[in-house]
Amino acid sequence: MIVLLSNMLLGLVRLLVGARGVGHDLGRHDQSRIYFANHTSHLDTLVVLAALPGDVRRTVHPAAALDYWGSSKGKRFIAEQLLNSILIDRQRSTDADPLEPMMEVLHNKESVLIFPEGTRGHGDRIESFRSGLYNLAARFPDRDLVPVYLDNLSRIMPKGSFLVVPMICTPRFGAPIRLKRGEERRAFLDRARDALAELAPPRDGGAA
Numbered sequence: 001m002i003v004l005l006s007n008m009l010l011g012l013v014r015l016l017v018g019a020r021g022v023g024h025d026l027g028r029h030d031q032s033r034i035y036f037a038n039h040t041s042h043l044d045t046l047v048v049l050a051a052l053p054g055d056v057r058r059t060v061h062p063a064a065a066l067d068y069w070g071s072s073k074g075k076r077f078i079a080e081q082l083l084n085s086i087l088i089d090r091q092r093s094t095d096a097d098p099l100e101p102m103m104e105v106l107h108n109k110e111s112v113l114i115f116p117e118g119t120r121g122h123g124d125r126i127e128s129f130r131s132g133l134y135n136l137a138a139r140f141p142d143r144d145l146v147p148v149y150l151d152n153l154s155r156i157m158p159k160g161s162f163l164v165v166p167m168i169c170t171p172r173f174g175a176p177i178r179l180k181r182g183e184e185r186r187a188f189l190d191r192a193r194d195a196l197a198e199l200a201p202p203r204d205g206g207a208a
Contacts, residue, residue, distance in 0.1 A: 002081050002082065005081075005082055005116070006081075006082040006083070009046070009078075009082055010046065010049060010050040010057075011050075013043070013050045014050050015055060016151075016156075016164055016166050017043070017047060017153075017156055017164075017166065017167060017168060017169040018169055019046075019047045019050035019051050019169060019170075019171060020051060020169040020170060020171075021051030021052065021170075021171045021172075021173055022170055022172055022173070022175040023172045023174060023199065024146070024173045024174055024175050024176070025173075026051070026052055026053060026056060026173055027052070027053075027056045027111070027146070028056060029053075029055040029056050029058070029059050030109075031056075031111070031144070032109045032110055032111055032136070032140075032143055033058075033111040033112075033143060033144050033145070033146050034106070034111065034112055034133070034134055034136055034140070034143055034144070034145045034146070035048065035060065035111060035113040035114070035145075035146045035148055035177070036113070036114050036115070036116050036145060036146070036147060036148065036169070036192065036196065037113065037114075037115055037147070037148040037149070037150055037171075037196070038115070038117065038126050038149060038150055038196060039115035039118075039119065039120050040120055040150065040153050041120065041150075041153040041156065042068075042120075043153055043156060043164070043169075044115065044150055044153060044157070045062045045064065045083060045085070045113065046159050047150055047153065047169055047171055048062070048084070048113055048148055048150070048171055049062070049083060049113075051171040051173075052075055056111075058084070059108060059110040059111050059170060060084065060110070060111045060112070060113055061084050061085065061086050061102070061105045061112050061113070062083060062084070062085045062086070062112070062113040063085070063086050063088050063102060063110065063112060063113065063114045063115070064079045064083070064085040064086065064088065065087075065088060065089055065090050066087040066088055066089045066090065066091075067089075067090060067091060069085065069087055070087050077099075080203065082139045086101040086102060086105065086112070087101075088101070088102075088131075090118075096124055098132075099132060099135055102114070102133060102136060103136070103140075104137060106136070106139075106140050106143060112136070113148075114132060114133060114136070116129035116130055116132060116133040116189070116192065116193075117129060117130070118130040118132075119120050124195055126197050128189070128193070129189040129190075129192060129193050130189075131185060131189070133145070133189065133191055133192055134179070134185045137178065137179035137188065138179060139201075141178065143178075144176030144177075144178065145176060145177050145178060145179075145192065145194040146173060146174065146176050147173070147174040147192070147195045147199060148171055148173055148174070148196075148199075149171070149172040149173065149174070149196055149197075149199035149200050150169060150171055150172075151169060151170060151172070151200065151201060152167050152168065152169045152170075153169055154171065155167060156169060172199040172200075172201075173199075174195055174196070174198070174199045176196075177191070177192060177195050
C-alpha cells in the first residue's frame with residue numbers, strides 16, 4: 001500500500017510538472033551518492049524523486065526539515081513513509097549532530113538528497129551554501145556529489161503558496177564532483193554552488 005501511494009503521488013507530480021530528468025547519468029541502485037539541489041519550493045523533493053528511476057529512488061533519502069514536515073501526522077506520513085525522508089532538526093533542540101541520520105544512510109551504502117542553501121529561496125539566484133554539504137563530503141570523500149538544478153519550481157509553487165501552477169520543470173543532473181584533498185570549506189562550497197548554477201538554462205539571452 002505504501003509503495004502504491006508513493007507511486008501515485010509521484011505520478012501526479014509528473015502529470016503536473018513533467019519532472020523528466022536530463023543530463024548526466026542519474027545513478028544506479030547500487031551507488032551511494034549525495035545529491036544536492038537548489039531549494040525554491042515544497043515540491044523540490046518530489047520532483048527530484050519523480051525524475052529518478054524507481055530502483056534508484058528507493059535508495060535515496062531526502063533531508064527534510066523537522067519543523068515543517070514533522071508539524072502534523074499527515075506531513076510526517078508523507079515525508080517518512082511515502083518519500084523515505086530523514087527529518088532534520090534545524091533548531092538544534094538537542095546536542096545530537098543533525099548530520100548523524102544522513103551519515104547512517106551513507107554508511108549503509110544508500111544515498112541522500114540535501115538542499116545546501118538550508119532554506120527556500122525565491123528562484124532568482126542560488127544562495128550561499130551552508131556547511132552541511134562540506135561536512136558530508138569530508139566524512140565520505142569516496143562518494144560522488146551530484147548537482148541537480150530545478151528550474152521553474154519557484155513559479156510552479158512559489159514560496160508561501162500552496163497552489164500548484166501546471167508548468168514544465170526539468171531536473172538537470174550534472175557531472176559528479178568530490179572534495180579535493182586539502183580543499184578549504186568555503187572554496188569547496190563555492191565550487192559546488194558553481195557546479196549547480198552552471199546547470200541553469202540561459203534566461204533572456206544570457207547566462208542564469
